[in-house]
Amino acid sequence: MNIPFFDLKAQHIQIKEEIDLAIKKVFDSGEFIAASAVKEFEQNFCKYYGTKYFVPVANGTDALYISLKVLGIGIGDEVITSACSWISTSSAISQTGAKPVFVDINKDFLIDEQQIESKITTKTKAIIPVHLYGKMADVETIRKICQKHNLHLIEDCAQAHLAEFDTKKAGLIGTTGAFSFFPTKNLGAYGHAGGITTQDENIYLKLKIFAQNGALIKHEHQIEGMNSTMDEIQGAILNTKLSFLDTWTNQRIDHAALYNTLLSDIKQLNCPKTSINTRDVFHLYVIDCERRNKLKFFLKQKGIETAIHYPCPLPFLEAYKYLNHSTKDFPIAISKQERILSLPLYPELTKEQIEYICLNIKEFYYN
Numbered sequence: 001m002n003i004p005f006f007d008l009k010a011q012h013i014q015i016k017e018e019i020d021l022a023i024k025k026v027f028d029s030g031e032f033i034a035a036s037a038v039k040e041f042e043q044n045f046c047k048y049y050g051t052k053y054f055v056p057v058a059n060g061t062d063a064l065y066i067s068l069k070v071l072g073i074g075i076g077d078e079v080i081t082s083a084c085s086w087i088s089t090s091s092a093i094s095q096t097g098a099k100p101v102f103v104d105i106n107k108d109f110l111i112d113e114q115q116i117e118s119k120i121t122t123k124t125k126a127i128i129p130v131h132l133y134g135k136m137a138d139v140e141t142i143r144k145i146c147q148k149h150n151l152h153l154i155e156d157c158a159q160a161h162l163a164e165f166d167t168k169k170a171g172l173i174g175t176t177g178a179f180s181f182f183p184t185k186n187l188g189a190y191g192h193a194g195g196i197t198t199q200d201e202n203i204y205l206k207l208k209i210f211a212q213n214g215a216l217i218k219h220e221h222q223i224e225g226m227n228s229t230m231d232e233i234q235g236a237i238l239n240t241k242l243s244f245l246d247t248w249t250n251q252r253i254d255h256a257a258l259y260n261t262l263l264s265d266i267k268q269l270n271c272p273k274t275s276i277n278t279r280d281v282f283h284l285y286v287i288d289c290e291r292r293n294k295l296k297f298f299l300k301q302k303g304i305e306t307a308i309h310y311p312c313p314l315p316f317l318e319a320y321k322y323l324n325h326s327t328k329d330f331p332i333a334i335s336k337q338e339r340i341l342s343l344p345l346y347p348e349l350t351k352e353q354i355e356y357i358c359l360n361i362k363e364f365y366y367n
């Protein structure tokens with residue numbers, strides 16, 4: 001059996017006819033950037049997701065950057081975020097001129113909310129929790145910290161479409177929520193795309209203006225913004241795919257539950273823990289295991305492709321050498337670095353494929 005880590009073709013085959021129609025409509029319209037399809041996606045996303053406002057942008061990195069810029073964050077400021085994420089979370093902070101301040105993770109790979117307050121200084125302007133792997137950070141505690149210290153809360157929701165914490169959806173608690181629709185994300189375009197949620201009309205207008213070269217009306221540039229609008233083709237595709245998101249999310253959750261059941265008795269590994277007050281949407285299914293590299297190699301021999309998210313915590317990347325961090329600063333992130341392994345997880349994965357993967361993991365540890 002050959003099991004790829006992602007299988008975007010399997011999803012495309014299911015919806016090919018609808019996608020073909022949607023794309024043809026765009027081609028025939030002669031409008032290619034931020035026109036009727038993107039407008040329709042903006043409206044549909046608001047209704048579907050339950051957000052008051054939504055600004056479609058070019059990608060998830062821009063969604064973070066534009067949020068920070070609109071909230072006035074820049075040179076001399078500090079923004080607190082998690083030591084474990086994709087680099088966009090921290091590079092968006094640096095691109096504004098502000099300094100990323102990293103906090104270690106907890107056992108669920110999420111920012112350790114207990115350590116946040118000790119990192120707050122007079123320069124701190126915002127906190128960006130990352131809902132990593134599709135599990136929400138403790139936004140209730142973080143929201144209270146933000147309130148107490150008068151900080152903005154920007155949620156990195158790139159991996160957490162439809163995730164919930166105490167029935168509150170990812171992206172609806174923060175001042176803004178930054179979403180990515182990169183092809184492999186839980187809701188994926190056929191190219192780059194992203195979006196920003198907010199519940200504040202004033203911030204919505206500012207986000208929109210910033211993303212449209214500083215103009216709400218063409219040629220009336222109020223500020224210098226950036227060129228970060230969404231392509232019509234991506235808007236049309238996302239519109240088509242949006243109605244499937246709930247079904248696909250439930251399939252991800254079911255697959256994760258099956259993995260958890262089949263792997264639960266293996267002492268050499270820990271499965272992701274779910275809790276009753278959260279809805280985890282499993283963008284990734286990451287186990288914490290012994291002899292990770294050997295297991296990865298063994299599974300590869302069996303035709304099972306796995307991945308590592310992420311091989312190096314952000315503070316130890318070459319890009320952040322200037323911050324001079326030592327491994328003692330992030331003990332949990334460091335202890336997990338050699339133990340994390342992402343197993344294939346996507347809606348189209350079959351029960352037989354998951355059983356095959358788990359059988360081989362058992363064979364690796366028991367023989």
Ligand SMILES: *Cc1c(COP(=O)(O)O)cnc(C)c1O
Pocket residue numbers: 059060061062085086088089130156158159179180181182192193194
């Ligand atoms: C994918 C991702 C981003 C960036 O999204 P792009 O659309 O690729 O720019 C930001 N943060 C996290 C956690 C991500 O996984």
